[in-house]
Amino acid sequence: DSGVTQTPKHLITATGQRVTLRCSPRSGDLSVYWYQQSLDQGLQFLIQYYNGEERAKGNILERFSAQQFPDLHSELNLSSLELGDSALYFCASSVTNGAADTQYFGPGTRLTVL
Amino acid sequence: DAKTTQPNSMESNEEEPVHLPCNHSTISGTDYIHWYRQLPSQGPEYVIHGLTSNVNNRMASLAIAEDRKSSTLILHRATLRDAAVYYCILRALTGTASKLTFGTGTRLQVTL
Numbered sequence: 001d002s003g004v005t006q007t008p009k010h011l012i013t014a015t016g017q018r019v020t021l022r023c024s025p026r027s028g029d030l031s032v033y034w035y036q037q038s039l040d041q042g043l044q045f046l047i048q049y050y051n052g053e054e055r056a057k058g059n060i061l062e063r064f065s066a067q068q069f070p071d072l073h074s075e076l077n078l079s080s081l082e083l084g085d086s087a088l089y090f091c092a093s094s095v096t097n098g099a100a101d102t103q104y105f106g107p108g109t110r111l112t113v114l
Numbered sequence: 115d116a117k118t119t120q121p122n123s124m125e126s127n128e129e130e131p132v133h134l135p136c137n138h139s140t141i142s143g144t145d146y147i148h149w150y151r152q153l154p155s156q157g158p159e160y161v162i163h164g165l166t167s168n169v170n171n172r173m174a175s176l177a178i179a180e181d182r183k184s185s186t187l188i189l190h191r192a193t194l195r196d197a198a199v200y201y202c203i204l205r206a207l208t209g210t211a212s213k214l215t216f217g218t219g220t221r222l223q224v225t226l
Contacts, residue, residue, distance in 0.1 A: 105157030
C-alpha cells in the first residue's frame with residue numbers, strides 16, 4: 001500500500017459525458033501528479049500540482065483539467081469524453097518537487113467510455 | 115527529456131540474479147537515474163535511484179557506469195513476485211517541476 005488513494009476504482013460512462021477522478025496523496029506530500037496509461041500510448045504524464053499550484057503540464061487535452069485543494073487532495077476532470085479516453089488514470093504524490101524525490105503511485109482509476 | 119533504451123523483454127529463473135540494462139547516452143550531468151516497476155494490475159512502484167555512485171536498497175542494486183551513459187538494475191534473487199515491467203527513467207528538474215517520463219520498459223518474466 002503506497003498510501004495514495006484514488007476513487008473510484010472503476011468508472012464506466014458514455015461518450016460526451018463528464019467525470020471526476022479523485023486522489024488523496026500520502027500524508028505530508030505536497031506534490032500530486034496525474035498520469036494516463038493506455039494500450040497504445042503507454043504511461044504518459046498529464047499534469048502536476050505542488051501545494052495547490054499547477055507546476056507542469058504534459059500531454060493533457062484541453063477537455064481535461066485538474067486542481068489541488070487546500071487539503072492537498074486533487075481532482076482530475078475529464079469532459080466531452082471520447083472512446084479514446086478509455087484508460088487507466090494514475091495519481092502519484094511526492095514530498096516536494098525534486099528530481100530525487102520518490103513518487104508514490106495510487107492503484108489507479110480504470111475509465112471505460114462506451 | 116533525455117532518452118533511455120531498454121530491451122523489450124528478459125527472462126530469468128527464480129532465485130537467480132537478474133541484470134536489467136539501460137542505455138542513456140544523452141544523459142546530462144544533473145539527471146537522476148530512476149527505476150520504477152509496474153506489477154500486473156498495479157500502479158508503478160519505486161525501485162531505486164542514483165546520480166553517480168552505485169546504490170543498494172532492500173529491493174535491488176543500481177550500478178551506474180563511470181561515464182553515466184548506462185546503468186544496470188540488479189535483482190539479486192528474482193522471485194515470481196518480481197515479474198513486472200521495469201522502467202529506467204532519467205529525471206531532471208525542469209523549471210520547478212519534476213515529472214517522470216516513462217518509456218516502454220523491460221518486461222521481466224520469472225520462471226520456476
